[in-house]
Amino acid sequence: MPELPEVETVRRGLASLLPGRKVQTVEVLESPRSFPNSPEQTDQFLLGQTVKEVRRRAKVLIIDMENEYSLVVHLKMTGQLVFRQTSTGQVNLSSDFAGGHPSDSLVGSLPDRSTRVRIDFDDGSTLFFNDQRKFGWIKLMPTVAVDMIPFMQKLGPEPLEETTTARHFVERVRRRQKSMIKPVILDQQVIAGVGNIYADESLWAAQIHPETRVQHLTDEQLNTLFTEIVKVLALSIEKGGSTDRNYVNAEGKKGSYLSFAKVFRRQGKPCLRHPEQEIIKLKVGGRGTHICPVCQTAPPLD
């Protein structure tokens, strides 16, 4: 579920909540899928340790501990990391209402039936890992090992890093001349952090049909696409990410980006550039895809 803006929003929340807290107990309710480490490893390298820092790379969260071990977290489609001040997981009503309407919250009392891991701190607070579909995971490993994970090494550049330029993006996209552009920008080895929502949004903004083969796109079009990817991701972080069904931030609250989306989940609604034209939904590379057929004209067949 969560793409870069959602993971970054969770990271910011956890970064303000976790550092300095000491792990007291860890309970794994879905083993080994959700947390493959053995109880012995957990006891030896996690219990009693204090959180130092919360980082992100692509859609991966990294919780560094003072002992140079880290918890690496991938939320995949439906994962949630929700922090509660009390170990009973009761919603704190005053703080929960502070950010807006009560329905901003999607999770009630924790743990619930999709809780896979709980980490209790010695001050009585708890971090819950909830994941309906069990695709997500948390792995404990030495901090130095995180960057050595094969998929971490293969990740493309961070789109929001100042040092990442359109040239880097174009150079990587051009390795995939025969592919359709949408699956290419979803590939984490090309550019890190783009998922289905922001792929559709940025392709609409750049006025590129998602089935266009890379070889038919000009460098100028790819430059524009990179610019739009950056703008869309940055705007979504500002809005706290997108909540479709499952996504919540570290406080269990929804993001509001979807109400600003131009095409995603807007099939049947007017295109904001061509109000006479409805947004349509198609399938591209097996993924649901939303376009304006006027802005994003059909590409050559090959």
Next chain:
DNA sequence: CACTTGACCTGTCCGC
């Protein structure tokens, strides 16, 4: 190597 497809899970929604 480039590219596509199916598999991993559970829950929900939609049509019959």
Next chain:
DNA sequence: TGCGGACAGGTCAAGT
């Protein structure tokens, strides 16, 4: 109301 099938924001392992 019940039931089967399609679908869901992400990767991976296999296949061609």
